[in-house]
Amino acid sequence: MAASWPFCLPVDQALTLWPDDQEEEEPQFGTLLFDPADPYAVHLAVGSAPxxxxxxxxxxxEALFQATLSPDDSFDxxxxxxxxxxxxxxxxxxxDPWLTLTLFPEPDRHLAYRTARSVLNDFTSRIVRMVPFGQAQRLAKEALTAWLQEVAR
Structure with missing residues (x-):
């Protein structure tokens, strides 16, 4: 039987992406997903055909930490x-309440969006509490071991 942790359920978070280039465009909607079984990765699915x-x-x-503007910083x-x-x-x-997210769906095309810093901060806080730094490797090994035991049956 696979290992069971009290925090093993994946976490998802809806995300609204506002076009950074053109005010009149409709927002895109996305979903952030974190699965403790893969503690290093976060997935972002964007669009209706994601x-x-x-x-x-x-x-x-790191982006939440480094994006904090101090009063002495220029935007550049x-x-x-x-x-x-x-x-x-x-x-x-x-x-201020936004972060810029730039996606490259194709090598020669980019899409620039703004998204609410508070939503990313809440999601990040949840996943770090779930799998604190320093425990990710141990949890990844436990998940792999459990999966291999399940496959071997």
Whole structure:
């Protein structure tokens, strides 16, 4: 039988993505998903025929920390703290309650959105409480062991 943790249920969070480039466009809707069985990864599904982006959960923690503007920062200094690689970037917005999320669904195309910092902060707090840093590797090994035992039956 697979290992059972009191916190093993996946966590999801609805996310509204407001176009950063054009005010008149309708927002996109997405869902953040974290599964403690894969404690390093967070998934973001965007759109009605979802495109799924997978990234490290540390990206959320670091982006929330680094996107905080101090009164002495210029916006250009804050933009230099945009994080991520590949098909997703996350960083500060020129408007305080927002973060900028840039998605690259294709190599030559990008989509820039603003999303509420508070929603990302709440989601990140939940998943870090669920799997504290330093325990992710142990939990990943336990999940793999449980899965291998289940497959062996």
């Amino acid at each position: 495109v799924v982006y997978t990234f490290e959960r540390t990206l959320l923690v 200094e804050a933009l230099s703290r945009t994080l991520g690689e590949g098909d997703m970037l996350l960083g500060p917005s020129d408007e």
